[in-house]
Amino acid sequence: MKVFFTLLSRELKSFFYSPIAYVVLFYFLLLSGWNFYSIVAIMNGYPTEVTVVEAYFGQALFWFPFVLSFPLITMRVFAEEFRMGTYESLTTAPVSDWQVVLAKFFGVLIFYVLLWLPSLAFFAAFERITGRSVVNATGAYGGTYLLLLLLGMYYIAIGNLASALTKDQINAAVISFTTSTLLLFVGFLPDIFGITSPAIKDLFSYISAVQHMQDFSKGLIDSRPIVWYLSMTALVTYLTLQVVQYRKWKA
Amino acid sequence: MIKVENLTKRYAGVTAIKDLNFEVEKGEIVGFLGPNGAGKSTTMRILTGYLPATSGRASIAGYDIFEKSIEARRHIGYLPEHTPLYTDLRVGEYLRYRANLKGVPGSKVRERVGDVLELCSLRDRERSLIGSLSKGYRQRVGLADALVHDPDLLILDEPTIGLDPNQIRQVRELIKKLGGKRTVLISTHILPEVEIMCSRVVVIHKGQIRASDTAENLLKNHRAAGSMRLEAKVGAEGATALAAVAGVKDVSVEAEGEWSIFQMRLEANADPSEEVLQLAISKGWAVREVTRRRPTLEDVFVELTHSDS
Numbered sequence: 156m157k158v159f160f161t162l163l164s165r166e167l168k169s170f171f172y173s174p175i176a177y178v179v180l181f182y183f184l185l186l187s188g189w190n191f192y193s194i195v196a197i198m199n200g201y202p203t204e205v206t207v208v209e210a211y212f213g214q215a216l217f218w219f220p221f222v223l224s225f226p227l228i229t230m231r232v233f234a235e236e237f238r239m240g241t242y243e244s245l246t247t248a249p250v251s252d253w254q255v256v257l258a259k260f261f262g263v264l265i266f267y268v269l270l271w272l273p274s275l276a277f278f279a280a281f282e283r284i285t286g287r288s289v290v291n292a293t294g295a296y297g298g299t300y301l302l303l304l305l306l307g308m309y310y311i312a313i314g315n316l317a318s319a320l321t322k323d324q325i326n327a328a329v330i331s332f333t334t335s336t337l338l339l340f341v342g343f344l345p346d347i348f349g350i351t352s353p354a355i356k357d358l359f360s361y362i363s364a365v366q367h368m369q370d371f372s373k374g375l376i377d378s379r380p381i382v383w384y385l386s387m388t389a390l391v392t393y394l395t396l397q398v399v400q401y402r403k404w405k406a
Numbered sequence: 407m408i409k410v411e412n413l414t415k416r417y418a419g420v421t422a423i424k425d426l427n428f429e430v431e432k433g434e435i436v437g438f439l440g441p442n443g444a445g446k447s448t449t450m451r452i453l454t455g456y457l458p459a460t461s462g463r464a465s466i467a468g469y470d471i472f473e474k475s476i477e478a479r480r481h482i483g484y485l486p487e488h489t490p491l492y493t494d495l496r497v498g499e500y501l502r503y504r505a506n507l508k509g510v511p512g513s514k515v516r517e518r519v520g521d522v523l524e525l526c527s528l529r530d531r532e533r534s535l536i537g538s539l540s541k542g543y544r545q546r547v548g549l550a551d552a553l554v555h556d557p558d559l560l561i562l563d564e565p566t567i568g569l570d571p572n573q574i575r576q577v578r579e580l581i582k583k584l585g586g587k588r589t590v591l592i593s594t595h596i597l598p599e600v601e602i603m604c605s606r607v608v609v610i611h612k613g614q615i616r617a618s619d620t621a622e623n624l625l626k627n628h629r630a631a632g633s634m635r636l637e638a639k640v641g642a643e644g645a646t647a648l649a650a651v652a653g654v655k656d657v658s659v660e661a662e663g664e665w666s667i668f669q670m671r672l673e674a675n676a677d678p679s680e681e682v683l684q685l686a687i688s689k690g691w692a693v694r695e696v697t698r699r700r701p702t703l704e705d706v707f708v709e710l711t712h713s714d715s
Binding site for chain 1: 476492506507
Protein backbone atom coordinates (compact mmCIF):
# COMPACT_ATOMS: atom_id res chain seq x y z
CA MET A 156 0.00 0.00 0.00
CA LYS A 157 2.89 2.33 0.78
CA VAL A 158 4.25 1.71 -2.70
CA PHE A 159 0.86 2.53 -4.21
CA PHE A 160 0.63 5.86 -2.39
CA THR A 161 4.22 6.69 -3.29
CA LEU A 162 3.34 6.11 -6.94
CA LEU A 163 0.08 8.02 -6.63
CA SER A 164 1.73 11.07 -5.12
CA ARG A 165 4.33 11.01 -7.90
CA GLU A 166 1.50 11.00 -10.47
CA LEU A 167 -0.20 13.97 -8.85
CA LYS A 168 3.07 15.86 -8.57
CA SER A 169 3.81 15.25 -12.23
CA PHE A 170 0.53 17.02 -13.02
CA PHE A 171 1.25 20.06 -10.95
CA TYR A 172 4.93 20.27 -11.89
CA SER A 173 3.99 20.67 -15.53
CA PRO A 174 2.23 23.68 -17.00
CA ILE A 175 -0.43 21.44 -18.56
CA ALA A 176 -2.31 21.16 -15.27
CA TYR A 177 -2.68 24.90 -14.89
CA VAL A 178 -3.50 25.52 -18.54
CA VAL A 179 -6.19 22.82 -18.49
CA LEU A 180 -7.59 23.99 -15.14
CA PHE A 181 -7.68 27.60 -16.29
CA TYR A 182 -9.37 27.02 -19.62
CA PHE A 183 -11.69 24.42 -18.24
CA LEU A 184 -12.86 26.79 -15.56
CA LEU A 185 -13.22 29.58 -18.11
CA LEU A 186 -15.23 27.43 -20.52
CA SER A 187 -17.45 25.80 -17.94
CA GLY A 188 -18.05 29.14 -16.26
CA TRP A 189 -18.99 30.72 -19.56
CA ASN A 190 -21.29 27.79 -20.33
CA PHE A 191 -23.03 28.22 -17.03
CA TYR A 192 -23.43 31.91 -17.55
CA SER A 193 -24.91 31.49 -21.03
CA ILE A 194 -27.29 28.74 -19.92
CA VAL A 195 -28.64 30.89 -17.13
CA ALA A 196 -28.88 33.86 -19.49
CA ILE A 197 -30.88 31.84 -22.01
CA MET A 198 -33.15 30.34 -19.36
CA ASN A 199 -33.77 33.79 -18.02
CA GLY A 200 -35.23 34.81 -21.38
CA TYR A 201 -38.27 32.58 -21.57
CA PRO A 202 -40.14 29.93 -19.58
CA THR A 203 -38.64 26.46 -19.58
CA GLU A 204 -39.45 23.02 -18.22
CA VAL A 205 -35.92 21.86 -17.43
CA THR A 206 -33.87 22.62 -14.34
CA VAL A 207 -30.53 24.44 -14.43
CA VAL A 208 -28.62 21.20 -13.84
CA GLU A 209 -30.48 19.41 -16.64
CA ALA A 210 -29.91 22.30 -19.01
CA TYR A 211 -26.25 22.67 -18.12
CA PHE A 212 -25.35 19.00 -18.56
CA GLY A 213 -27.68 18.50 -21.53
CA GLN A 214 -26.13 20.93 -23.96
CA ALA A 215 -23.42 20.50 -26.57
CA LEU A 216 -21.41 23.23 -24.86
CA PHE A 217 -20.97 20.93 -21.89
CA TRP A 218 -19.98 17.84 -23.89
CA PHE A 219 -17.37 19.63 -25.97
CA PRO A 220 -14.90 20.61 -23.21
CA PHE A 221 -15.82 17.43 -21.37
CA VAL A 222 -14.67 15.12 -24.14
CA LEU A 223 -11.70 17.32 -24.97
CA SER A 224 -10.37 17.22 -21.43
CA PHE A 225 -9.51 13.50 -21.46
CA PRO A 226 -6.83 13.46 -24.16
CA LEU A 227 -5.21 16.44 -22.45
CA ILE A 228 -5.03 14.87 -19.02
CA THR A 229 -4.15 11.33 -20.08
CA MET A 230 -1.88 11.63 -23.13
CA ARG A 231 1.27 12.03 -21.07
CA VAL A 232 0.62 9.26 -18.58
CA PHE A 233 2.41 6.27 -20.14
CA ALA A 234 3.71 7.75 -23.40
CA GLU A 235 6.08 10.08 -21.58
CA GLU A 236 7.48 7.28 -19.43
CA PHE A 237 8.15 5.16 -22.49
CA ARG A 238 9.69 8.06 -24.39
CA MET A 239 12.00 9.03 -21.53
CA GLY A 240 12.85 5.43 -20.69
CA THR A 241 11.75 6.00 -17.09
CA TYR A 242 9.35 3.09 -17.33
CA GLU A 243 12.41 0.88 -17.06
CA SER A 244 13.65 2.41 -13.81
CA LEU A 245 10.07 2.46 -12.53
CA THR A 246 9.35 -1.22 -13.09
CA THR A 247 12.75 -2.57 -12.16
CA ALA A 248 12.09 -1.24 -8.67
CA PRO A 249 10.21 -3.80 -6.57
CA VAL A 250 6.87 -2.60 -7.93
CA SER A 251 4.28 -4.58 -9.85
CA ASP A 252 2.81 -3.40 -13.14
CA TRP A 253 -0.63 -3.52 -11.53
CA GLN A 254 0.38 -1.00 -8.91
CA VAL A 255 1.75 1.29 -11.60
CA VAL A 256 -1.34 1.07 -13.81
CA LEU A 257 -3.73 1.65 -10.90
CA ALA A 258 -1.69 4.52 -9.47
CA LYS A 259 -1.70 6.23 -12.84
CA PHE A 260 -5.45 5.70 -13.19
CA PHE A 261 -6.25 7.15 -9.78
CA GLY A 262 -3.78 9.99 -10.27
CA VAL A 263 -5.66 11.17 -13.34
CA LEU A 264 -9.02 10.54 -11.68
CA ILE A 265 -8.12 12.80 -8.76
CA PHE A 266 -7.10 15.53 -11.17
CA TYR A 267 -10.37 15.07 -13.05
CA VAL A 268 -12.33 15.47 -9.83
CA LEU A 269 -10.41 18.69 -9.17
CA LEU A 270 -11.43 19.90 -12.62
CA TRP A 271 -15.11 19.49 -11.82
CA LEU A 272 -15.15 20.66 -8.21
CA PRO A 273 -15.50 24.35 -9.10
CA SER A 274 -18.70 23.64 -11.04
CA LEU A 275 -20.41 22.79 -7.75
CA ALA A 276 -19.81 26.37 -6.75
CA PHE A 277 -21.73 27.61 -9.81
CA PHE A 278 -24.87 25.84 -8.70
CA ALA A 279 -24.38 26.80 -5.07
CA ALA A 280 -23.96 30.43 -6.10
CA PHE A 281 -27.08 30.25 -8.27
CA GLU A 282 -29.20 28.84 -5.46
CA ARG A 283 -27.89 31.37 -3.01
CA ILE A 284 -28.48 34.36 -5.23
CA THR A 285 -31.83 33.39 -6.76
CA GLY A 286 -33.16 31.43 -3.83
CA ARG A 287 -34.37 28.77 -6.31
CA SER A 288 -33.35 25.16 -6.55
CA VAL A 289 -31.21 24.02 -9.50
CA VAL A 290 -32.76 20.54 -9.44
CA ASN A 291 -36.22 19.01 -9.22
CA ALA A 292 -35.36 16.09 -7.03
CA THR A 293 -32.64 15.79 -4.42
CA GLY A 294 -31.20 12.75 -6.18
CA ALA A 295 -30.56 14.69 -9.35
CA TYR A 296 -27.58 16.50 -7.92
CA GLY A 297 -25.90 13.37 -6.64
CA GLY A 298 -26.91 11.43 -9.75
CA THR A 299 -25.39 13.98 -12.09
CA TYR A 300 -22.07 14.06 -10.30
CA LEU A 301 -22.06 10.29 -9.87
CA LEU A 302 -22.47 9.89 -13.62
CA LEU A 303 -19.84 12.53 -14.22
CA LEU A 304 -17.47 10.47 -12.09
CA LEU A 305 -18.38 7.19 -13.81
CA LEU A 306 -18.02 8.67 -17.29
CA GLY A 307 -14.72 10.18 -16.21
CA MET A 308 -13.44 6.80 -15.05
CA TYR A 309 -14.37 5.19 -18.34
CA TYR A 310 -12.81 7.88 -20.55
CA ILE A 311 -9.72 8.15 -18.35
CA ALA A 312 -9.24 4.40 -18.70
CA ILE A 313 -9.52 4.81 -22.49
CA GLY A 314 -7.07 7.73 -22.47
CA ASN A 315 -4.59 5.74 -20.40
CA LEU A 316 -4.87 2.81 -22.78
CA ALA A 317 -4.21 5.15 -25.72
CA SER A 318 -1.20 6.57 -23.91
CA ALA A 319 0.14 3.07 -23.24
CA LEU A 320 -0.07 2.27 -26.95
CA THR A 321 2.43 4.85 -28.08
CA LYS A 322 5.60 6.74 -27.20
CA ASP A 323 4.21 9.92 -28.67
CA GLN A 324 1.82 12.08 -26.65
CA ILE A 325 0.19 13.55 -29.75
CA ASN A 326 -0.61 10.08 -31.08
CA ALA A 327 -2.05 9.18 -27.70
CA ALA A 328 -4.19 12.32 -27.68
CA VAL A 329 -5.52 11.65 -31.18
CA ILE A 330 -6.36 8.03 -30.37
CA SER A 331 -8.13 8.86 -27.14
CA PHE A 332 -9.95 11.90 -28.54
CA THR A 333 -11.26 9.93 -31.52
CA THR A 334 -12.28 6.95 -29.41
CA SER A 335 -14.00 8.93 -26.70
CA THR A 336 -15.84 11.12 -29.22
CA LEU A 337 -17.05 8.03 -31.06
CA LEU A 338 -18.20 6.45 -27.82
CA LEU A 339 -19.96 9.61 -26.78
CA PHE A 340 -21.94 9.80 -30.01
CA VAL A 341 -22.60 6.10 -30.30
CA GLY A 342 -26.15 6.73 -29.10
CA PHE A 343 -26.84 8.89 -32.17
CA LEU A 344 -25.71 6.26 -34.66
CA PRO A 345 -29.23 4.85 -35.35
CA ASP A 346 -30.45 8.39 -36.09
CA ILE A 347 -27.48 9.15 -38.30
CA PHE A 348 -28.01 5.98 -40.33
CA GLY A 349 -31.78 6.39 -40.33
CA ILE A 350 -32.50 3.16 -38.47
CA THR A 351 -35.99 3.23 -37.02
CA SER A 352 -36.17 -0.25 -35.49
CA PRO A 353 -37.03 0.38 -31.81
CA ALA A 354 -34.99 -2.64 -30.69
CA ILE A 355 -31.80 -1.23 -32.15
CA LYS A 356 -32.56 2.27 -30.91
CA ASP A 357 -33.09 0.88 -27.43
CA LEU A 358 -29.85 -1.03 -27.57
CA PHE A 359 -27.89 2.07 -28.50
CA SER A 360 -29.60 4.24 -25.93
CA TYR A 361 -28.44 1.77 -23.26
CA ILE A 362 -24.84 2.75 -23.93
CA SER A 363 -25.40 6.39 -24.84
CA ALA A 364 -23.66 8.76 -22.47
CA VAL A 365 -25.89 11.62 -23.59
CA GLN A 366 -29.01 9.58 -22.78
CA HIS A 367 -27.58 8.57 -19.39
CA MET A 368 -26.86 12.19 -18.54
CA GLN A 369 -30.41 13.21 -19.43
CA ASP A 370 -31.77 10.56 -17.09
CA PHE A 371 -29.36 11.10 -14.22
CA SER A 372 -29.71 14.88 -14.26
CA LYS A 373 -33.45 14.40 -13.84
CA GLY A 374 -32.77 12.23 -10.85
CA LEU A 375 -33.56 8.96 -12.63
CA ILE A 376 -30.70 6.92 -11.29
CA ASP A 377 -30.51 3.61 -13.06
CA SER A 378 -28.15 0.86 -11.95
CA ARG A 379 -27.50 -0.43 -15.49
CA PRO A 380 -25.26 2.46 -16.61
CA ILE A 381 -23.43 2.29 -13.28
CA VAL A 382 -22.60 -1.36 -13.81
CA TRP A 383 -21.79 -0.70 -17.47
CA TYR A 384 -19.27 2.10 -16.76
CA LEU A 385 -17.64 0.33 -13.83
CA SER A 386 -17.17 -2.88 -15.75
CA MET A 387 -15.93 -1.09 -18.88
CA THR A 388 -13.45 0.86 -16.76
CA ALA A 389 -12.18 -2.37 -15.24
CA LEU A 390 -11.95 -4.05 -18.64
CA VAL A 391 -10.10 -1.17 -20.34
CA THR A 392 -7.73 -0.83 -17.37
CA TYR A 393 -7.02 -4.54 -17.57
CA LEU A 394 -6.27 -4.13 -21.29
CA THR A 395 -3.91 -1.28 -20.41
CA LEU A 396 -2.01 -3.58 -18.08
CA GLN A 397 -1.72 -6.15 -20.86
CA VAL A 398 -0.49 -3.53 -23.35
CA VAL A 399 2.06 -2.16 -20.91
CA GLN A 400 3.45 -5.63 -20.27
CA TYR A 401 3.46 -6.47 -23.94
CA ARG A 402 5.36 -3.27 -24.74
CA LYS A 403 8.00 -4.16 -22.19
CA TRP A 404 8.36 -7.63 -23.57
CA LYS A 405 8.97 -6.55 -27.09
CA ALA A 406 11.06 -3.52 -26.09
CA MET B 407 24.72 -13.75 -6.08
CA ILE B 408 23.75 -14.04 -9.74
CA LYS B 409 23.13 -17.37 -11.33
CA VAL B 410 22.20 -17.61 -14.99
CA GLU B 411 21.32 -20.94 -16.62
CA ASN B 412 20.71 -21.49 -20.33
CA LEU B 413 19.20 -18.05 -20.66
CA THR B 414 17.84 -17.34 -24.14
CA LYS B 415 15.98 -14.33 -25.47
CA ARG B 416 14.49 -14.03 -28.94
CA TYR B 417 12.77 -10.93 -30.27
CA ALA B 418 10.62 -11.37 -33.35
CA GLY B 419 12.93 -13.87 -35.00
CA VAL B 420 16.22 -12.36 -33.81
CA THR B 421 18.14 -14.20 -31.12
CA ALA B 422 19.53 -11.56 -28.78
CA ILE B 423 21.13 -13.96 -26.33
CA LYS B 424 21.57 -17.67 -26.65
CA ASP B 425 22.08 -20.22 -23.87
CA LEU B 426 23.92 -17.90 -21.52
CA ASN B 427 25.44 -19.54 -18.47
CA PHE B 428 27.40 -17.66 -15.84
CA GLU B 429 27.62 -17.03 -12.16
CA VAL B 430 28.72 -14.05 -10.14
CA GLU B 431 29.87 -14.67 -6.59
CA LYS B 432 29.22 -12.38 -3.67
CA GLY B 433 31.67 -9.48 -3.52
CA GLU B 434 32.92 -9.79 -7.09
CA ILE B 435 33.11 -6.86 -9.48
CA VAL B 436 32.43 -8.39 -12.85
CA GLY B 437 32.89 -6.56 -16.13
CA PHE B 438 30.39 -7.50 -18.78
CA LEU B 439 32.22 -6.84 -21.99
CA GLY B 440 31.07 -6.92 -25.56
CA PRO B 441 30.59 -4.87 -28.69
CA ASN B 442 27.41 -2.86 -29.21
CA GLY B 443 24.47 -5.16 -29.80
CA ALA B 444 26.15 -8.16 -28.20
CA GLY B 445 23.28 -8.68 -25.78
CA LYS B 446 24.65 -6.97 -22.66
CA SER B 447 21.65 -4.71 -22.08
CA THR B 448 19.23 -7.51 -22.88
CA THR B 449 20.86 -9.74 -20.27
CA MET B 450 20.78 -6.97 -17.69
CA ARG B 451 17.15 -6.19 -18.43
CA ILE B 452 16.27 -9.83 -17.91
CA LEU B 453 18.19 -9.97 -14.64
CA THR B 454 16.39 -6.89 -13.34
CA GLY B 455 12.99 -8.29 -14.26
CA TYR B 456 12.24 -5.78 -17.00
CA LEU B 457 12.19 -8.34 -19.80
CA PRO B 458 11.08 -11.93 -19.57
CA ALA B 459 13.42 -14.50 -21.08
CA THR B 460 12.30 -16.80 -23.86
CA SER B 461 13.76 -19.77 -22.03
CA GLY B 462 16.23 -20.60 -19.29
CA ARG B 463 16.46 -19.49 -15.69
CA ALA B 464 18.13 -16.81 -13.65
CA SER B 465 18.22 -16.09 -9.97
CA ILE B 466 19.38 -13.19 -7.82
CA ALA B 467 20.40 -13.91 -4.22
CA GLY B 468 18.59 -17.22 -4.49
CA TYR B 469 15.31 -15.73 -5.74
CA ASP B 470 14.16 -16.83 -9.14
CA ILE B 471 13.86 -13.70 -11.24
CA PHE B 472 10.64 -14.89 -12.91
CA GLU B 473 8.81 -16.51 -10.02
CA LYS B 474 9.95 -14.26 -7.17
CA SER B 475 10.55 -11.17 -9.25
CA ILE B 476 9.68 -8.60 -6.56
CA GLU B 477 11.91 -10.23 -3.91
CA ALA B 478 14.76 -10.55 -6.40
CA ARG B 479 14.41 -6.89 -7.37
CA ARG B 480 14.71 -5.81 -3.74
CA HIS B 481 18.32 -7.00 -3.84
CA ILE B 482 19.22 -5.13 -6.99
CA GLY B 483 20.33 -1.57 -7.53
CA TYR B 484 20.02 -1.02 -11.26
CA LEU B 485 21.31 1.80 -13.41
CA PRO B 486 19.71 1.42 -16.85
CA GLU B 487 21.48 2.49 -20.02
CA HIS B 488 21.25 6.26 -20.65
CA THR B 489 20.14 6.81 -17.02
CA PRO B 490 16.44 7.62 -17.37
CA LEU B 491 15.32 10.11 -14.69
CA TYR B 492 12.29 12.30 -14.03
CA THR B 493 13.54 15.67 -15.17
CA ASP B 494 10.76 17.58 -13.41
CA LEU B 495 11.86 16.53 -9.91
CA ARG B 496 14.63 17.86 -7.71
CA VAL B 497 17.53 15.57 -6.85
CA GLY B 498 16.63 15.08 -3.18
CA GLU B 499 12.96 14.74 -3.96
CA TYR B 500 13.64 12.11 -6.63
CA LEU B 501 15.86 10.08 -4.33
CA ARG B 502 13.30 10.20 -1.51
CA TYR B 503 10.63 9.05 -3.96
CA ARG B 504 12.83 6.18 -5.13
CA ALA B 505 13.71 5.20 -1.56
CA ASN B 506 10.02 4.98 -0.67
CA LEU B 507 9.31 3.04 -3.82
CA LYS B 508 12.04 0.54 -3.04
CA GLY B 509 10.68 -0.10 0.42
CA VAL B 510 13.13 1.83 2.60
CA PRO B 511 11.28 2.26 5.93
CA GLY B 512 9.85 5.77 6.32
CA SER B 513 12.05 6.60 9.30
CA LYS B 514 15.21 5.65 7.39
CA VAL B 515 14.50 7.49 4.13
CA ARG B 516 16.08 10.78 5.15
CA GLU B 517 19.20 9.07 6.44
CA ARG B 518 19.65 6.84 3.39
CA VAL B 519 19.14 9.71 0.96
CA GLY B 520 21.67 11.76 2.94
CA ASP B 521 24.16 8.89 2.75
CA VAL B 522 23.91 8.42 -1.00
CA LEU B 523 24.01 12.17 -1.65
CA GLU B 524 27.25 12.21 0.31
CA LEU B 525 28.65 9.11 -1.38
CA CYS B 526 27.94 10.42 -4.88
CA SER B 527 29.09 13.98 -4.05
CA LEU B 528 25.64 15.39 -4.74
CA ARG B 529 25.17 17.32 -1.50
CA ASP B 530 25.38 20.70 -3.20
CA ARG B 531 22.86 19.63 -5.87
CA GLU B 532 20.17 18.30 -3.57
CA ARG B 533 17.80 21.12 -4.54
CA SER B 534 18.68 21.25 -8.24
CA LEU B 535 16.12 20.27 -10.82
CA ILE B 536 17.28 17.04 -12.47
CA GLY B 537 16.46 18.52 -15.89
CA SER B 538 19.02 21.26 -15.32
CA LEU B 539 21.89 18.93 -14.42
CA SER B 540 24.80 18.05 -16.69
CA LYS B 541 25.24 14.51 -17.91
CA GLY B 542 27.88 13.74 -15.28
CA TYR B 543 25.62 14.82 -12.45
CA ARG B 544 22.68 12.90 -13.87
CA GLN B 545 24.83 9.80 -13.98
CA ARG B 546 25.61 10.30 -10.31
CA VAL B 547 21.92 10.77 -9.52
CA GLY B 548 21.32 7.46 -11.33
CA LEU B 549 24.00 5.80 -9.23
CA ALA B 550 22.63 7.35 -6.04
CA ASP B 551 19.22 5.95 -7.01
CA ALA B 552 20.71 2.49 -7.58
CA LEU B 553 22.28 2.67 -4.10
CA VAL B 554 19.51 4.27 -2.12
CA HIS B 555 17.98 1.06 -0.74
CA ASP B 556 21.42 -0.34 0.10
CA PRO B 557 21.24 -3.32 -2.27
CA ASP B 558 23.75 -6.17 -2.15
CA LEU B 559 23.95 -6.25 -5.94
CA LEU B 560 24.56 -3.40 -8.34
CA ILE B 561 23.80 -3.81 -12.03
CA LEU B 562 25.19 -0.90 -13.99
CA ASP B 563 24.61 -0.62 -17.72
CA GLU B 564 27.36 1.48 -19.29
CA PRO B 565 27.73 3.88 -16.38
CA THR B 566 30.47 5.97 -18.00
CA ILE B 567 29.11 6.37 -21.51
CA GLY B 568 28.91 9.96 -22.71
CA LEU B 569 30.94 11.40 -19.85
CA ASP B 570 34.08 13.48 -20.16
CA PRO B 571 37.39 12.01 -18.94
CA ASN B 572 37.21 13.70 -15.55
CA GLN B 573 33.68 12.53 -14.95
CA ILE B 574 34.61 9.04 -16.10
CA ARG B 575 37.36 8.99 -13.50
CA GLN B 576 35.00 10.14 -10.78
CA VAL B 577 32.40 7.53 -11.64
CA ARG B 578 35.03 4.79 -11.78
CA GLU B 579 36.41 5.77 -8.43
CA LEU B 580 32.93 5.76 -7.02
CA ILE B 581 32.26 2.28 -8.38
CA LYS B 582 35.52 1.00 -7.00
CA LYS B 583 34.61 2.47 -3.64
CA LEU B 584 31.28 0.64 -3.77
CA GLY B 585 32.82 -2.71 -4.50
CA GLY B 586 34.17 -4.88 -1.73
CA LYS B 587 30.98 -4.86 0.28
CA ARG B 588 28.69 -5.27 -2.71
CA THR B 589 28.57 -7.41 -5.79
CA VAL B 590 28.79 -5.39 -8.98
CA LEU B 591 27.96 -6.36 -12.54
CA ILE B 592 28.97 -3.60 -14.89
CA SER B 593 28.61 -3.56 -18.64
CA THR B 594 30.89 -1.59 -20.86
CA HIS B 595 32.78 -1.63 -24.10
CA ILE B 596 35.54 0.57 -22.75
CA LEU B 597 38.44 -1.75 -22.07
CA PRO B 598 40.69 0.19 -19.71
CA GLU B 599 37.65 0.54 -17.47
CA VAL B 600 37.49 -3.21 -17.05
CA GLU B 601 41.19 -3.57 -16.34
CA ILE B 602 41.01 -0.86 -13.69
CA MET B 603 37.82 -1.87 -11.92
CA CYS B 604 36.92 -5.48 -12.38
CA SER B 605 38.02 -8.63 -10.68
CA ARG B 606 36.65 -10.72 -13.51
CA VAL B 607 35.59 -10.24 -17.10
CA VAL B 608 32.78 -11.93 -18.99
CA VAL B 609 33.10 -11.38 -22.73
CA ILE B 610 29.87 -11.70 -24.67
CA HIS B 611 29.49 -11.60 -28.41
CA LYS B 612 26.46 -12.22 -30.59
CA GLY B 613 24.53 -13.32 -27.55
CA GLN B 614 27.03 -15.94 -26.45
CA ILE B 615 29.75 -15.99 -23.82
CA ARG B 616 33.20 -16.07 -25.38
CA ALA B 617 35.29 -15.98 -22.26
CA SER B 618 34.95 -15.58 -18.51
CA ASP B 619 38.13 -15.02 -16.53
CA THR B 620 40.33 -12.40 -14.88
CA ALA B 621 41.80 -9.83 -17.24
CA GLU B 622 45.26 -11.26 -16.49
CA ASN B 623 44.32 -14.81 -17.39
CA LEU B 624 42.56 -13.66 -20.50
CA LEU B 625 45.76 -12.02 -21.66
CA LYS B 626 47.78 -15.10 -20.82
CA ASN B 627 45.50 -17.60 -22.47
CA HIS B 628 44.39 -15.63 -25.41
CA ARG B 629 47.81 -14.32 -26.24
CA ALA B 630 46.36 -12.60 -29.22
CA ALA B 631 48.68 -11.65 -32.01
CA GLY B 632 51.26 -9.23 -30.67
CA SER B 633 53.43 -7.35 -33.07
CA MET B 634 57.06 -6.33 -33.65
CA ARG B 635 58.59 -3.36 -35.33
CA LEU B 636 62.08 -3.30 -36.81
CA GLU B 637 63.80 -0.33 -38.40
CA ALA B 638 66.85 -1.37 -40.38
CA LYS B 639 69.08 -0.06 -43.16
CA VAL B 640 68.08 -2.51 -45.86
CA GLY B 641 65.86 -2.48 -48.95
CA ALA B 642 62.31 -3.78 -49.11
CA GLU B 643 63.73 -7.23 -49.92
CA GLY B 644 64.41 -7.66 -46.17
CA ALA B 645 60.71 -8.38 -45.77
CA THR B 646 61.00 -11.77 -47.46
CA ALA B 647 63.72 -12.86 -45.06
CA LEU B 648 61.74 -11.65 -42.03
CA ALA B 649 58.58 -13.37 -43.17
CA ALA B 650 60.49 -16.66 -43.17
CA VAL B 651 61.25 -16.41 -39.43
CA ALA B 652 59.16 -18.82 -37.37
CA GLY B 653 56.39 -17.08 -35.45
CA VAL B 654 56.04 -14.17 -37.85
CA LYS B 655 52.64 -14.14 -39.51
CA ASP B 656 53.16 -11.39 -42.03
CA VAL B 657 55.34 -8.38 -42.69
CA SER B 658 54.58 -4.98 -44.10
CA VAL B 659 57.29 -2.56 -45.09
CA GLU B 660 57.54 1.18 -45.42
CA ALA B 661 60.58 3.02 -46.77
CA GLU B 662 62.04 6.06 -45.02
CA GLY B 663 65.08 7.27 -46.95
CA GLU B 664 67.59 4.42 -46.89
CA TRP B 665 65.91 2.89 -43.86
CA SER B 666 63.02 0.45 -44.00
CA ILE B 667 60.38 0.13 -41.30
CA PHE B 668 59.08 -3.42 -40.98
CA GLN B 669 55.85 -4.14 -39.13
CA MET B 670 55.51 -7.80 -38.24
CA ARG B 671 52.33 -9.38 -36.97
CA LEU B 672 53.13 -12.35 -34.78
CA GLU B 673 51.38 -15.63 -34.33
CA ALA B 674 49.58 -16.27 -31.05
CA ASN B 675 51.92 -17.04 -28.17
CA ALA B 676 55.01 -16.55 -30.36
CA ASP B 677 57.99 -14.41 -29.39
CA PRO B 678 60.51 -14.45 -32.25
CA SER B 679 62.49 -11.39 -31.04
CA GLU B 680 65.70 -13.34 -30.73
CA GLU B 681 65.46 -14.89 -34.18
CA VAL B 682 64.65 -11.54 -35.76
CA LEU B 683 67.64 -9.87 -34.18
CA GLN B 684 69.96 -12.72 -35.14
CA LEU B 685 68.73 -12.50 -38.69
CA ALA B 686 69.53 -8.79 -38.79
CA ILE B 687 73.02 -9.41 -37.39
CA SER B 688 73.81 -12.28 -39.71
CA LYS B 689 72.74 -10.22 -42.72
CA GLY B 690 74.73 -7.24 -41.45
CA TRP B 691 71.75 -4.82 -41.39
CA ALA B 692 72.23 -1.66 -39.36
CA VAL B 693 69.40 -1.56 -36.85
CA ARG B 694 68.13 1.61 -35.21
CA GLU B 695 64.99 0.35 -33.49
CA VAL B 696 63.41 -2.92 -32.41
CA THR B 697 60.18 -2.93 -30.41
CA ARG B 698 57.81 -5.62 -29.37
CA ARG B 699 54.25 -4.66 -28.52
CA ARG B 700 52.59 -6.85 -25.95
CA PRO B 701 49.02 -7.80 -26.67
CA THR B 702 46.48 -5.79 -24.70
CA LEU B 703 43.02 -6.59 -23.53
CA GLU B 704 41.94 -4.75 -26.63
CA ASP B 705 43.65 -7.35 -28.85
CA VAL B 706 41.98 -10.12 -26.88
CA PHE B 707 38.66 -8.36 -27.21
CA VAL B 708 39.07 -7.95 -30.95
CA GLU B 709 40.07 -11.57 -31.30
CA LEU B 710 37.12 -12.82 -29.26
CA THR B 711 34.53 -10.61 -30.83
CA HIS B 712 35.74 -10.37 -34.38
CA SER B 713 32.46 -10.40 -36.24
CA ASP B 714 32.82 -13.80 -37.86
CA SER B 715 35.03 -15.65 -35.40
